Amino acid sequence: MEAILSPEYEWVWSVALGVAMYFPVRQLIWVLAVRRQQRKAGGRLPDGEAQDAIKRRAGVTAALLCLVLAATYGGVMFGGGR
Numbered sequence: 001m002e003a004i005l006s007p008e009y010e011w012v013w014s015v016a017l018g019v020a021m022y023f024p025v026r027q028l029i030w031v032l033a034v035r036r037q038q039r040k041a042g043g044r045l046p047d048g049e050a051q052d053a054i055k056r057r058a059g060v061t062a063a064l065l066c067l068v069l070a071a072t073y074g075g076v077m078f079g080g081g082r
Contacts, residue, residue: 007078014074018066026062030055 033054037046046054 010074010078013078014070017073018070021066021070022062025066026055026058029062030058033058 034046034051037050037054038044045051
């Protein structure tokens with residue numbers, strides 16, 4: 001078990017953390033974006049095509065955000081003493 005938690009596996013843990021964070025972060029970004037569009041449209045929900053476009057953008061944003069945060073966290077946790 002101790003070998004798995006060594007700094008040699010920093011990227012494995014970073015990828016695992018990034019994947020674990022991706023889906024909730026994507027959902028959060030998507031909900032916030034849909035609500036913003038709803039406010040702009042006077043209370044009407046965007047149509048299905050607009051929601052799909054928002055979900056794709058939220059996916060890209062979440063992937064980049066989770067990648068950066070997971071890599072930074074892994075670097076701090078495993079490489080802080082270097």
